[in-house]
Amino acid sequence: DGGITQSPKYLFRKEGQNVTLSCEQNLNHDAMYWYRQDPGQGLRLIYYSQIVNDFQKGDIAEGYSVSREKKESFPLTVTSAQKNPTAFYLCASTSGRNNNEQFFGPGTRLTVL
């Protein structure tokens, strides 16, 4: 079955540590996205990538970094510069510029201890 996988489902981090969240899709989608979800705030766009080796900052990119070396993979690194990283992180993908539906992964819940 095609879909998006995110790992791990739960992640704990000590303050000052960088951590990388995995996102993999086998839908052959060109575009991929990372969102952050906080209670009462909906989803906010962190980074997006239209094609391999290209990515753009979203609305809240500070303290985060990404890479897109393969079409299937779009990992997100939460760096120590992110002041409040505890949140639920969602990865999504869509097949192209004119496609209107984003498909979402199951999410990773990051907690900073």
Add this chain to the structure above:
Amino acid sequence: AQSVTQLDSQVPVFEEAPVELRCNYSSSVSVYLFWYVQYPNQGLQLLLKYLSGSTLVKGINGFEAEFNKSQTSFHLRKPSVHISDTAEYFCAVRVDTGFQKLVFGTGTRLLVSP
């Protein structure tokens, strides 16, 4: 900038009762609207979308929504809810700024009780 407003943060309802979840968007030339559902600790699943054509859109799980251009609304409705409909619902609008992007509302938590 385009935006989405979901005025109700939480909507309690009894099983088998009808429900309406409200969504208003900021006006734009072309409007593409979506409703997603999120069950606890899961990702988002598309319920329905409006791209063009009929203003009444039917989705999965018995949900429907009506696009109202004059009121800039896209309210979600279901005539009879089930316990399993308990979830968070997000309205979103597509923004084209050289690339497709979704702007989400803050969500409405639907609580269905027996």
